[in-house]
Structures are given as C-alpha cells and as structure tokens.
Amino acid sequence: MHTHHKSYQPYVSPFDPCKPMIEKTYSTPPHLYIGFQPPNLPQFTPMEALRAGTLWKAFYDPWYGPYEKKNWGVPS
Amino acid sequence: MWIYEKKLQYPVRVSTCNPMLAKFLIEQYGGADGELAAALRYLNQRYTIPDKVIGLLTDIGTEEFAHLEMIATMVYKLTKDATPEQMKAAGLGAHYANHEKALYYENAGGVPWTATYIQAKGDPIADLYEDIAAEEKARATYQWIINMSDDPDINDSLRFLREREIIHAQRFREAVEILKEEQGRKKIF
Numbered sequence: 037m038h039t040h041h042k043s044y045q046p047y048v049s050p051f052d053p054c055k056p057m058i059e060k061t062y063s064t065p066p067h068l069y070i071g072f073q074p075p076n077l078p079q080f081t082p083m084e085a086l087r088a089g090t091l092w093k094a095f096y097d098p099w100y101g102p103y104e105k106k107n108w109g110v111p112s
Numbered sequence: 113m114w115i116y117e118k119k120l121q122y123p124v125r126v127s128t129c130n131p132m133l134a135k136f137l138i139e140q141y142g143g144a145d146g147e148l149a150a151a152l153r154y155l156n157q158r159y160t161i162p163d164k165v166i167g168l169l170t171d172i173g174t175e176e177f178a179h180l181e182m183i184a185t186m187v188y189k190l191t192k193d194a195t196p197e198q199m200k201a202a203g204l205g206a207h208y209a210n211h212e213k214a215l216y217y218e219n220a221g222g223v224p225w226t227a228t229y230i231q232a233k234g235d236p237i238a239d240l241y242e243d244i245a246a247e248e249k250a251r252a253t254y255q256w257i258i259n260m261s262d263d264p265d266i267n268d269s270l271r272f273l274r275e276r277e278i279i280h281a282q283r284f285r286e287a288v289e290i291l292k293e294e295q296g297r298k299k300i301f
Contacts, residue, residue, distance in 0.1 A: 063255060067282035072289050089122070089275030095282060098271050099255050103262040 040065055040097050065097045114174065121178040122272045125265035126189040131202035133266065134190035135220055136257050140273075141183045142217030142225040145249035151176035153230040153246065157239045160232070165240070165287040172280050179273055184215055186266060240288050247281035 041061050048056040078093045085091040088098075140146045154173030158166045191199070191213050199208040206222055217225035233239050254274035258267050 063252075065251070065278050067278050067285070070282070072286050073282065086122075087272070089272040090279050095278055096275065097278060099258055099274055100271075101258040101261060101267060104264055104267055 038069075063097075063099070066095055070094060120182050120185060121175070122182060122269055124182050124185040124189070124269050126186060127263050127265045129190065129193055129198070130263060131191045131194040131198055131204055133257075133261055133263060134187045135203050135207075136260060137183055137187050137190070138216075138218060139220035140250070140253055140257070141180065141187060141215065143219035143253070144229040145246055145253055146219070146225075147176045147180035147183055147250075148217055148225060149229045150246055150250065151180060152227075153232075154243060156230070157232050157243070160234050161236050161239060162291060164290055165236070168283055168287050169243075172283065175276070175280075179276065182269060182273065186269065187215055188213075190266075236291055237288065240284050240291070244281055244284045244288075247277045247284060251277035251281070 040063065042064050043059050043061040045059055046057075048058065073092070079085070079091050080088055080093060080096075088096050090096055142148055151173050154169040154176065158169035158173070161169060191204070194202070194204075194213075196208055199205060207216070207218075210216075219225075231239070231242055233242070251274055254270050254277065258270050258274070261267055261270070
C-alpha cells in the first residue's frame with residue numbers, strides 16, 4: 037500500500053536510558069514519486085486550493101502535530 | 113521590479129501568547145534553511161542559469177519573501193505582549209538584551225544569518241540540486257515546529273507553508289528534467 041509515511045524499527049538496547057520508541061517514522065511526500073507533472077491531474081476548487089497551498093490534489097500532503105486534531109476545515 | 117500587495121499570502125492567526133514558539137519559528141526566519149536564505153539564494157542564482165528556468169527562480173524567490181513576511185507576523189504576534197520575564201522564561205533573554213522585541217535574522221539558537229548559508233555555484237544542476245535540498249530541509253523544519261506547537265491557528269498557517277515547500281521542490285525537480293532535455297517523456301503544458 038502506498039503511503040506518505042514510512043517507518044522502521046531501530047535496534048533497542050536493554051541499556052537505553054530513555055523509554056524506547058519502537059517505531060520511527062519519516063515523511064515521503066507525493067512529489068517524490070510523480071516526476072514531471074503529467075497533464076490533466078485533478079484539481080481543488082480555487083477556494084480549497086487557497087487553503088491547501090496547492091491546486092493539485094496529487095501533491096496535497098498535510099502534516100499534523102501530535103497535539104492537534106486532524107483535518108479541521110482543510111480539504112482532504 | 114516588484115509590485116507589493118499589502119496583504120499576507122495566507123492568513124496568520126495566533127491563539128496564545130507563546131514566546132517560546134517564536135524562538136523556534138525564528139529558525140525559518142533567519143536560519144540556514146529559512147525563508148530569507150531561500151529568497152536570496154534563488155533570486156541570486158537566476159542570473160547564471162539557463163533562460164528556461166530563470167522565471168521559475170524569480171517566481172519562487174519572490175514567493176519566499178511572502179513566506180518570510182508570514183513568519184515575521186507570527187513571531188511578532190507571539191512576542192509583542194510578552195513581559196521581559198516571559199521572554200527570559202522562553203529562552204529569549206539574550207534576544208531581549210540585544211533586540212528587545214525587534215525581529216532579527218537569526219536562527220533558533222540565536223546565531224545571526226550569514227551568506228555562507230547559501231551558494232551560487234554557477235553550475236545549473238549543482239544549483240538546482242541545492243535548491244531541491246533547501247526545500248526539503250525547510251519542509252522538515254516545518255514538520256518539527258508543528259510537532260512542538262500546540263497552537264492550532266499557527267499550525268494551520270505552517271501546514272500551508274510546508275505544502276508550498278513540497279510544490280517548490282516539485283518545480284525544481286521539473287527544472288532539472290527540463291535542463292536534462294530528456295526526450296520522449298517530455299509532455300510540457
């Protein structure tokens with residue numbers, strides 16, 4: 037399954053001083069996979085695009101922090 | 113020549129007085145991968161790059177100034193009513209001693225901006241690869257700031273800025289493809 041987040045499990049030592057984070061994730065946004073933008077991609081409406089930061093749905097990849105609810109009022 | 117439009121590219125609202133968040137945000141103001149470095153890097157490189165991609169550097173470099181203005185607005189709002197005590201508690205005591213509430217081109221650690229953050233190599237591929245790297249690093253910086261911020265209004269604006277970094281990286285990658293003059297898959301416009 038294609039996602040915009042990848043993860044890996046770093047080695048956990050019995051002597052680690054902090055509580056281990058079993059899984060580490062990193063961002064792999066959509067533009068890494070698209071190459072030269074093909075014609076006729078689906079678009080947001082102008083109002084949605086102004087909020088999203090892009091006209092193109094294929095490039096939309098919002099980032100949310102751990103302290104916030106996802107997707108409040110943002111085009112999905 | 114520029115024309116100035118007296119409004120922000122995207123609205124900036126701030127929910128809480130939080131000078132510590134301002135300290136982190138200043139990384140995107142005067143840091144190595146910040147908006148000032150980006151704007152100056154692109155607008156300077158464009159003189160010695162093939163004609164086909166000059167316009168891209170002009171457009172993106174100009175937009176970076178619009179982003180700089182948004183960051184400035186955030187930092188200003190987050191600190192303007194903070195007391196000296198609050199500034200100190202937020203780790204901005206040294207900043208206060210030197211600049212009071214004034215904005216300054218420095219990174220989150222208080223190191224002043226320097227031109228050594230940017231390069232103009234004169235080699236189009238080398239310069240565009242630096243530009244791509246700069247956009248990806250700025251994208252990552254926005255991620256880490258969003259991760260530390262609990263201000264939903266600020267995060268909304270930061271998410272917009274991060275999305276713009278993605279689009280800029282995409283366009284720089286396309287510029288490389290144009291300069292490679294790769295045959296066959298070129299479907300322009």
